[in-house]
Amino acid sequence: MNKLIGKSVKIIFERLKTMKYRLEWNYKVKSSNEKVRCSSEWISGELALQMGEELEGTGKVSELYVYDEKGTTWIIKEMKKLLTEIEEDPHEITVFFDGGFHKETNQAGLGAVIFFRQGKKKYRIRANERVDEMETNNEAEYAAFYYALNILEDLGVHHLSCEFKGDSQGxxxxxxxxxxxxxxxxxxxxxxxxxxxxxxxxxxxxxxxPRKDNKEADKLATQALEGKEIFAKTLIL
Structure with missing residues (x-):
C-alpha cells in the first residue's frame, strides 16, 4: 500500500464499505439543451461507484457528485482510487477466540481463528500460544482476546470493523x-x-x-497447553 495513505484515508475506506451514499448530477436534455438536476436514493458505496461510472459513461451528465451520510462530498474518481489503492489490505474480519487454563501449572492456552478477505481471496488464520503466570480461566480468556489483537496488528489491520466471537459471555x-x-x-x-x-x-x-460453535479456537487453546504450537494461514476456496 502507498505509504502516503494514512489513518484518515483508512477511516474513509471504512466509510466506503459501511455507509450509505446518494448521487447527484446534472442531466443534459438533448432536445432543449437544458440541464436537469437529478439524484438517487441512498445506496451502498459499491453500488454508488458502479452507478456513477455508468452515468459518466453515457456522456450526458455533468457535475456528478457522491454524498455520504456525514456530508462528505466525493467524485467517482476519488472513490475508485481509494478502493484500488487499499483493496489488498485485510478486511471483512471475523475473530474467534478462546482460552484454556491449567490450575496446577498456572499456564494458559490461547487460541485464535481469524477469517478475513484480502483482495478477491478469503483466508483463515489458526494460531495458538502457551503463556505462564495466569491466575484463572477468566484471565486466560482475556489473554486470548489480546493475543488475537496482536495477530491483527501483525496483519496490518487498522481502522476497520471487526467482529469478535467467543463463548465467554463475561x-x-x-x-x-x-x-x-x-x-x-x-x-x-x-x-x-x-x-x-x-x-x-x-x-x-x-x-x-455457544461453545459448540467455538470448537476450533477451543481446540487450539487445548493444543497450546499440550505444547503443540500452531500458526497456519490457509486460503479458503
Missing part, C-alpha cells in the same frame, strides 16, 4: 460495557485490550456464541 459483555468488572487483574486486561483497540482504530462488534 469477557464480551464487559468489553461492551454492559457488565461491570470488579476484579483488579481482569480490569488490567480490559484496559490493555481497550488501549490496543484504540491504537489500531478498530470498530468492534461482540457476539456471544
Amino acid at each position: 469477557v464480551l459483555k464487559q468489553l461492551e460495557g454492559e457488565w461491570p468488572c470488579y476484579e483488579e487483574t481482569l480490569n488490567a486486561w480490559l484496559d490493555r485490550i481497550e488501549e490496543k483497540m484504540k491504537v489500531l482504530g478498530l470498530l468492534p462488534k461482540y457476539t456471544v456464541i
